[in-house]
Amino acid sequence: MKKLVALGVMVVGVGLAGLAQAAITNSAHDFTDGVKGLKGNSGTPTAVDESWNARGEICRVCHVPHDHARASQRYLNGLLWNHGVSVASYTMYDTAWSSTITGAQSAQPDGTSKLCLACHDGTVAIDTFDKYAGGAILFDGTATGYAAGYKVPGFLDGDKLDLRGTHPISIAFPAGQAGDGKNFTDPATATWMDNATVASTLDNGKMQCSTCHDVHSSTGGVATGSHLLRQAQTVEQGGVASGLCLTCHVK
Ligand code: HEC
Ligand code: HEC
Ligand code: HEC
Ligand code: HEC
Structure with missing residues (x-):
């Protein structure tokens, strides 16, 4: 019996070690720990109020197993998506900008890029998920928000939603x-x-x-x-x- 318990502890230990290595827990996208900043990176993370994520689930900010009023987005974007998405249109890095790209490209960001832009374009509050309307938690460098540098980097230049400063996306x-x-x-x-x-x-x-x-x-x-x-x-x-x-x- 003792042996079995010890074995159990060992297996759990190995599992957790694996998780700590590369998983989402304690990462920038873990909104349960009340910490913001470059988690895996150098620098000192700062405390932030993440009580907006009242249930304290990691995945739920982005995915949900059943409908919580984001169904239209889920059906548009797949992946049981549970976060509001942006209605913005963007200036693309496309053939109008570069005469040398030839890969087939979507007219606007689509697929999983649309999901990242659901937070990172800075127009949709980060707490716009599940049944919540969302508020003022944005990439705006305020006390409640996250650092503006986390927006799509090129957007820092005047909030123009201009993707010509970003590697081409939605392109084959x-x-x-x-x-x-x-x-x-x-x-x-x-x-x-x-x-x-x-x-x-x-x-x-x-x-x-x-x-x-x-x-x-x-x-x-x-x-x-x-x-x-x-x-x-x-x-x-x-x-x-x-x-x-x-x-x-x-x-
Ligand atoms: C629910 C909103 C949300 C979605 C969706 C989202 N992010 Fe983020 N992301 C954030 C927030 C907030 C931060 C900053 C967190 C912090 O300061 O701790 C961040 C940070 C980052 C960082 C910087 C991390 C670092 O340590 O340097 C990268 C890169 C990033 N996100 C890429 C993406 C990509 C790519 C996608 C889509 C595949 C995506 N994000 C989807 C909210 C989101
Ligand atoms: C910040 C938003 C965010 C959070 C939090 C998040 N995901 Fe995702 N997830 C995404 C995005 C964006 C994609 C599509 C891009 C990709 O596959 O990398 C995705 C794709 C997936 C996929 C399908 C593709 C794959 O990688 O297998 C699964 C399964 C998944 N997520 C599960 C989870 C689970 C489980 C959790 C919680 C432990 C979680 N996600 C947390 C944003 C998120
Ligand atoms: C996953 C593969 C992939 C990675 C990684 C990648 N690229 Fe690209 N890159 C592409 C594809 C595909 C295109 C579109 C090419 C086309 O349509 O002609 C492209 C286009 C470009 C273009 C535009 C060329 C033009 O004609 O306007 C530049 C510049 C570029 N990449 C540089 C980089 C740099 C620098 C990095 C590293 C930071 C990088 N790429 C990483 C696949 C990649
Ligand atoms: C060709 C690969 C490539 C693509 C595609 C790409 N990025 Fe990045 N991204 C990078 C690299 C490399 C960095 C590191 C910073 C740098 O070198 O400028 C970065 C940095 C970032 C950061 C962190 C900024 C910071 O100051 O820490 C965020 C957030 C981010 N990207 C989000 C996105 C989003 C959202 C998209 C899609 C709209 C995207 N990236 C597409 C390669 C890419």
């Missing part, structure tokens, strides 16, 4: 340009640091915010200072220089 790999001797690695075989293929992080074949960032992680695939990136971007982060970019671009 250009046809015929991926594979040996081509401009891009083959997404079916190229892998991120956690060994997931690039293809598995595309959304209907398209590159989105979640292709580069892992929303369910505390550190991304890498060590601290990672911005939740799936691949180290520096030697300091434990990878090669520009490792993120070189995972896809053959340059």
